[in-house]
Amino acid sequence: MPIPIARHRLMREMNEMAVMTVIRQHGPISRRHIAEITGLTKSTVTVAVQRLFSKHVLKELDSISTGPGRPERLLGLNSEAGYLLGSSIDATKCQVLLFDLQGKVLDHIAYDLKVGHAAQDTLKLVADAALVLLNKIPHEKYWGFGVSIPGIISAEGLVIHAPNLKWHDIAVGTFFNEWLPNPIYVVNDAQAGAIAEYYFGNALTSDLLLYLSLGMGIGGGVVMNGNLLIGAHGTGTEVGHMVISDNGPYCRCGRRGCFEAVASLRSLTERAMRAKDVVDWLKLDQIVSAFHNHEPWARQAVEETFYYLREGIVNLANIFDPDTIVLGGDLSRFGEDLRAQVEVPIESDIIIANNRNLTVRLTSLDDFTSALGAGAMALNTMVSARG
Ligand SMILES: [Zn+2]
Numbered sequence: 001m002p003i004p005i006a007r008h009r010l011m012r013e014m015n016e017m018a019v020m021t022v023i024r025q026h027g028p029i030s031r032r033h034i035a036e037i038t039g040l041t042k043s044t045v046t047v048a049v050q051r052l053f054s055k056h057v058l059k060e061l062d063s064i065s066t067g068p069g070r071p072e073r074l075l076g077l078n079s080e081a082g083y084l085l086g087s088s089i090d091a092t093k094c095q096v097l098l099f100d101l102q103g104k105v106l107d108h109i110a111y112d113l114k115v116g117h118a119a120q121d122t123l124k125l126v127a128d129a130a131l132v133l134l135n136k137i138p139h140e141k142y143w144g145f146g147v148s149i150p151g152i153i154s155a156e157g158l159v160i161h162a163p164n165l166k167w168h169d170i171a172v173g174t175f176f177n178e179w180l181p182n183p184i185y186v187v188n189d190a191q192a193g194a195i196a197e198y199y200f201g202n203a204l205t206s207d208l209l210l211y212l213s214l215g216m217g218i219g220g221g222v223v224m225n226g227n228l229l230i231g232a233h234g235t236g237t238e239v240g241h242m243v244i245s246d247n248g249p250y251c252r253c254g255r256r257g258c259f260e261a262v263a264s265l266r267s268l269t270e271r272a273m274r275a276k277d278v279v280d281w282l283k284l285d286q287i288v289s290a291f292h293n294h295e296p297w298a299r300q301a302v303e304e305t306f307y308y309l310r311e312g313i314v315n316l317a318n319i320f321d322p323d324t325i326v327l328g329g330d331l332s333r334f335g336e337d338l339r340a341q342v343e344v345p346i347e348s349d350i351i352i353a354n355n356r357n358l359t360v361r362l363t364s365l366d367d368f369t370s371a372l373g374a375g376a377m378a379l380n381t382m383v384s385a386r387g
Helices: 006-024 032-037 043-056 118-135 173-175 189-200 261-264 265-276 284-292 296-320 331-348 366-385
Strands: 058-064 072-077 083-089 093-100 105-112 142-149 158-162 165-173 182-189 208-214 220-225 324-328 360-361
Touching: 006 043, 006 072, 006 158, 032 043, 032 182, 032 324, 058 093, 058 173, 072 142, 083 366, 093 118, 093 324, 093 366, 105 118, 105 182, 105 366, 142 165, 142 189, 142 366, 158 173, 165 173, 165 189, 182 189, 182 366, 189 208, 189 220, 189 324, 189 366, 208 296, 208 331, 220 261, 220 296, 261 265, 261 296, 261 360, 265 284, 265 296, 265 331, 284 331, 296 324, 296 331, 331 360
Parallel strands: 083 142, 142 182, 208 324, 324 360
Antiparallel strands: 058 072, 083 093, 093 105, 158 165, 208 220
């Protein structure tokens, strides 16, 4: 049965992205080795490589001899074929990155923001920074701009609600359209984090990647077979608002006991303030160092928060059946203490534990995760559109 045209085209683009990502992560690499890693046939790899050559994304490097027959040419990414701009905005800071196809950050501009900053002022600050960086590259090599925001975002780039920013109905996509060339993407921060981990965080072989952004709120992003799972209206995987504690504290969404009402940085800080019996807001640095110094108030607050994190993550593991869970955001500062606390109980508590291959790890992209992921949204578009 013939494959419908749209489906055929989509598969071709997915093959090209897979081949490009493998070359970026493993290059210099032969076509045969690409086929082994991606599971694609050799002829499919050859076609994808030819198309990527026509877009100037690849370069041929030295040959290697792996046995009888002709030596194999190795392929590398022409990382300077295109440049991307990625930005992230949260409650206290914004930044814009200029990076190449390899995910290497070439330049970046960051600003601290006052809590409650006005949307229009912040967006103008980001647009000005993006224009400064845009002027550092040849315009024909500009591949696109993406901005990540911790909120519910429509497919049209409207920020419907971003509680930590106190933003409602802000037309972010329309705003940037007036200042920057297309393509422009407005992406939920956790969904952007999932994309960044998939492309730049060595998770390409994951069939289902779950990324959790553990900050003042909790966000989730899922990449399934290379595609971001966004739901029917683009607002899916709002994992922070699943209820896991019936009589828990009120959440900013109005319900009680949501995941983020009991396991976020905000809830950790409030717990730590109660345990330490102070009224001033504690900084995460203070809580982390007191936790490492075994101060009882910090141990109690952190362990209680880890308990709820485990509860929520076990639920998510049962729902999504991930092979990779990546923990990012502010709470990833607890490092191995957090990762190990989460991993072991997950393995024993998930319903179908037998033969599960589940890796829990911390983000490797630090503060750049969401901005890289937002910018990387343009990779798909440009690989599809060029040539
Ligand atoms: Zn909620």
